[in-house]
Amino acid sequence: MRFTRNQTLTVVAMTILSGVVFFFSRTGTVNAQADLQNEPAPVVVEIAPAVTSTIVPMHWVPGSVGSRHDAHVASAESGRVIQVVEVGSQVRQGDVLARVDDEALALAVRQAEANLQRTESRREYAERQATRMEAMEQRSSIAEAQLDQIRTDRDERRQESAEAGVALADAQRRLRDATIRAPFDGTVAERFVEVGEHLNVGAPVVRLVNTVDLEIIARAPVAMAAVLKSGADVQIRDGQRLQDAKLRVVVPVGDAASRQLEVRVALEASAWTVGSAVEVGLPSDSGRAAIAVPRDALVLRNDGTYVFRIDAEGKAERLSVETGESQGEMIEVLSGALANGDRLVTRGAERLESGQKVTIDTRDAAIAKA
Numbered sequence: 001m002r003f004t005r006n007q008t009l010t011v012v013a014m015t016i017l018s019g020v021v022f023f024f025s026r027t028g029t030v031n032a033q034a035d036l037q038n039e040p041a042p043v044v045v046e047i048a049p050a051v052t053s054t055i056v057p058m059h060w061v062p063g064s065v066g067s068r069h070d071a072h073v074a075s076a077e078s079g080r081v082i083q084v085v086e087v088g089s090q091v092r093q094g095d096v097l098a099r100v101d102d103e104a105l106a107l108a109v110r111q112a113e114a115n116l117q118r119t120e121s122r123r124e125y126a127e128r129q130a131t132r133m134e135a136m137e138q139r140s141s142i143a144e145a146q147l148d149q150i151r152t153d154r155d156e157r158r159q160e161s162a163e164a165g166v167a168l169a170d171a172q173r174r175l176r177d178a179t180i181r182a183p184f185d186g187t188v189a190e191r192f193v194e195v196g197e198h199l200n201v202g203a204p205v206v207r208l209v210n211t212v213d214l215e216i217i218a219r220a221p222v223a224m225a226a227v228l229k230s231g232a233d234v235q236i237r238d239g240q241r242l243q244d245a246k247l248r249v250v251v252p253v254g255d256a257a258s259r260q261l262e263v264r265v266a267l268e269a270s271a272w273t274v275g276s277a278v279e280v281g282l283p284s285d286s287g288r289a290a291i292a293v294p295r296d297a298l299v300l301r302n303d304g305t306y307v308f309r310i311d312a313e314g315k316a317e318r319l320s321v322e323t324g325e326s327q328g329e330m331i332e333v334l335s336g337a338l339a340n341g342d343r344l345v346t347r348g349a350e351r352l353e354s355g356q357k358v359t360i361d362t363r364d365a366a367i368a369k370a
Contacts, residue, residue: 042357045348047310052340053292055332057325058235058281063218065267065276069184069210072192073097075199076177077105085206087191091182098193098205102178109175112168119157119164126154186210209274215248216265218280222254225261227283234265235281235326241271247282291338292330296346298323308345308352309338310360316345318354 079100085091133150190207193199216236220228232247248266255261265280272278297307298321305323308316321336345352352358 042314042359043316043348043351044361045308045310045316045345045352045358046361047343048294048297048346050291050293050297050333050338050340050342050344051330052289053327053330053332054287055290055292055325055327056233056283056287057285059220059224059284060279060281061218061220063216063236063265063278063280065214065272065274065278066217067186067210067274068213068215069186069208070274071183071208072204073180073183073206073208074202074204075100075180076201077102077174078199078201079104079178081193081195081197081199084191084193084195085188087188089188091186091188091208093182093184095182096179097182097188097208098180098199100178100180100199102175105171105175105178109168109171112164112171116161116164116168119161123154123157123161126150126157130154180205182208184208184210185212211274214267214272214274216245216267216278216280218263218265218282219255219258219260220263220282222259222261224282224284225250225252225254227285228263232283234283236265236267236278237281238272238276238278290324290332290334291336291340292327292332293321293338293344294346295326295329295331297344297349298331299349307336307338308349308354310343310345310358314357314360316352316354316356316358318352 075098077100079102081098082101083096083099085097091097130150130153133147137144137147186208187210188206189209192204192206199205228247228250230247230249234245234247236243236245245265245267248264251262251264253261263280263282293307299306299308304320306318306320309319311317319336319338321338322334324332324334326332345358347361348358
């Protein structure tokens, strides 16, 4: 097919125009896609609110974990040791810890029993004799002095019988004491005698420690005596763990040299062992109202500490903060534009940028409502 010159020019012009339209259309599509690709995708985060809380400044003092029942169990009888429990044994109250040779003590019990029978026989005879004499007195056939003598003899026999009963009870006690028993539940931490050794009265046999009923013993400045009260909330830490506890007792007697007094903190279901070194956070005043944030909301970087707050549009806003005292899992905020109820990111903040949209993890309904 042949085209005239004008027709040829018209076809060329339409082809060029179509290419330009396609170019601009393609360019617009690519730019739009690029804009979509440059916009960061929403980050899934968990949140928790900032709250107004009463913050009590803590004064940290060293302490040591100890048992409320830690005893060197001693012997009440002397003798040759014939049995002693192994170190590390778990015992219950009343279990045998050690035994001493009790042969002589058993013989003493038998002797006391025989003596009691003899005195009982004499007492019974004196009782019958006195009864007969008192009956004869009614018939005026016995002198009053003779009756008094018989009554005196009866009373003496009664006393002898009572003394013999006491002697038997003492001999039986000594025989029981030859078996040394645990005064409370615990673990045998140490033993001081071996089988075959001679044990003296009052000598320690084993060290028994209750490893369940624990407490922390610490010393605090006397100046804090007015603030420290039994039942006050305290904190315990050892560099790895932090645990809330209660102040069990304050010993209101200060040491003249160190100007310190003793405090004891109750431990419940503790993972610490006896002898562990810890620090005890004691309340140093009555407390103050402040904004507090969860510990997990803090992002620590070289340029400072900050949190991410979620605004009404669901975007993250980075706020620098200065922290103060801690109260369990909450940290006091000394400076920063935070208010009670602000939603703060507690998980996922490490991937956030200021102004970035977020998606709140709704697996926890309580967090979703925050």
